[in-house]
Amino acid sequence: MAEAAKSRAEAAPALPTWPDEIYRVLKDAGIRQVAMVPDAGHSRLIRSFEADPETRVVTLTTEEEGVAMLAGAWLGGERGVLLLQSSGVGNCINMLSLPVICHMPLLMIVTMRGDWGEFNPWQIPMGQGTRPSLEAMGVIVNKVDEPDLVASTVQGAANLAFNTWKPVAVLVGQRVLGAKNFKELARK
Amino acid sequence: MSNPNALLHRRDVVNELLRDRADLLVIAGLGAPNWDVSAAGDHPNNFPLWGAMGAASMIGLGLALAQPKRKVLVITGDGEMLMNIGSLATIAVEAPKNLTIAVLDNERFGETGMQKTPTASGVDLAAIATACGIRTSRIVRTMAEVTELRDLAHEGRGTVFAQIKINPEALVFVMPPADGVILTTRFRQSVLGDEALYN
Numbered sequence: 001m002a003e004a005a006k007s008r009a010e011a012a013p014a015l016p017t018w019p020d021e022i023y024r025v026l027k028d029a030g031i032r033q034v035a036m037v038p039d040a041g042h043s044r045l046i047r048s049f050e051a052d053p054e055t056r057v058v059t060l061t062t063e064e065e066g067v068a069m070l071a072g073a074w075l076g077g078e079r080g081v082l083l084l085q086s087s088g089v090g091n092c093i094n095m096l097s098l099p100v101i102c103h104m105p106l107l108m109i110v111t112m113r114g115d116w117g118e119f120n121p122w123q124i125p126m127g128q129g130t131r132p133s134l135e136a137m138g139v140i141v142n143k144v145d146e147p148d149l150v151a152s153t154v155q156g157a158a159n160l161a162f163n164t165w166k167p168v169a170v171l172v173g174q175r176v177l178g179a180k181n182f183k184e185l186a187r188k
Numbered sequence: 189m190s191n192p193n194a195l196l197h198r199r200d201v202v203n204e205l206l207r208d209r210a211d212l213l214v215i216a217g218l219g220a221p222n223w224d225v226s227a228a229g230d231h232p233n234n235f236p237l238w239g240a241m242g243a244a245s246m247i248g249l250g251l252a253l254a255q256p257k258r259k260v261l262v263i264t265g266d267g268e269m270l271m272n273i274g275s276l277a278t279i280a281v282e283a284p285k286n287l288t289i290a291v292l293d294n295e296r297f298g299e300t301g302m303q304k305t306p307t308a309s310g311v312d313l314a315a316i317a318t319a320c321g322i323r324t325s326r327i328v329r330t331m332a333e334v335t336e337l338r339d340l341a342h343e344g345r346g347t348v349f350a351q352i353k354i355n356p357e358a359l360v361f362v363m364p365p366a367d368g369v370i371l372t373t374r375f376r377q378s379v380l381g382d383e384a385l386y387n
Contacts, residue, residue, distance in 0.1 A: 032254075033254070056253055058253075058281075059281070068242070068246035069246040069247070069250035071243070072248060072253075074372075074376075075247070075254070076253075076254025076258075076379060077255070077384070078253070098239070098240040102372040103372065104372060
């Protein structure tokens with residue numbers, strides 16, 4: 001990259017477009033209830049839903065509440081999505097019995113920690129345990145590491161969840177989100 | 189009643205809560221509340237849980253938000269409620285008018301040998317609900333209060349929480365279907381109509 005172009009890129013990094021793309025995908029999928037424990041990677045998507053009078057955004061005290069809430073939504077004829085960080089997947093495990101045994105759809109969008117470029121060792125156990133834990137419970141897992149593929153991955157997962165009554169999780173990798181480095185922040 | 193201090197019997201309480209139930213939607217927590225609700229009469233508008241401990245209150249919230257014109261009654265136990273006690277904060281913030289949570293509090297984990305729960309040591313679930321912001325929150329000790337609670341649940345004028353002190357009696361199990369697909373499908377068909385079978 002030429003020096004001038006490089007300095008411009010550093011001065012004004014382009015905002016990622018995938019949060020807006022998956023907002024459209026989820027709207028087209030008929031999502032009305034958004035259950036979430038916030039993660040920085042989901043902040044833009046959460047703001048879009050909060051500004052949308054057609055969707056109800058519910059802040060949970062623990063992610064398993066969302067699994068149960070979206071089961072209730074399905075019983076009442078509404079579709080929802082659960083937004084969470086990978087560490088929250090661990091909180092959901094037994095509650096996943098509900099959509100699995102009842103053949104209910106569940107769409108989870110999981111932003112990863114303890115993945116590519118992680119700096120915090122405490123994030124590693126659950127980050128590396130996220131996919132095997134979900135798969136052990138019978139959740140279909142699709143991981144995405146390319147920003148350009150996030151929207152189509154979420155779209156496919158939504159179709160799978162709502163057309164086949166399966167719990168499906170999309171794992172959005174740290175290659176998409178950018179790895180945090182608090183050590184650099186601490187030096188500033 | 190001869191002894192005003194006698195604890196309520198759980199099946200009397202549930203029979204009264206479900207009296208003339210009309211189109212009330214009922215979530216039953218796992219364990220004895222499931223058997224109590226089923227003893228009052230198996231019904232397609234019941235969703236009785238056989239697992240997923242801690243789910244009952246939040247299933248109630250998702251359902252109440254999805255069906256704002258219907259009344260939703262969650263009937264669960266003190267152990268089940270305590271497992272997801274944070275859900276009272278979540279529910280208080282959302283404050284659906286059509287949701288009542290009735291906790292049958294025998295102060296015991298009844299299915300596993302009647303071990304004491306924290307409510308046996310005085311943990312006040314109704315006060316927790318009040319502190320979370322559920323304004324209609326109470327401890328219920330008499331059948332007259334159960335009748336009031338039944339009417340509140342059927343009126344649907346605000347989120348209601350009740351901790352109903354009951355006798356720690358072990359009763360015969362009365363079981364609904366155990367197949368989650370049957371429970372889910374018949375509930376959805378009843379609430380949403382035959383359309384539910386096609387999507």
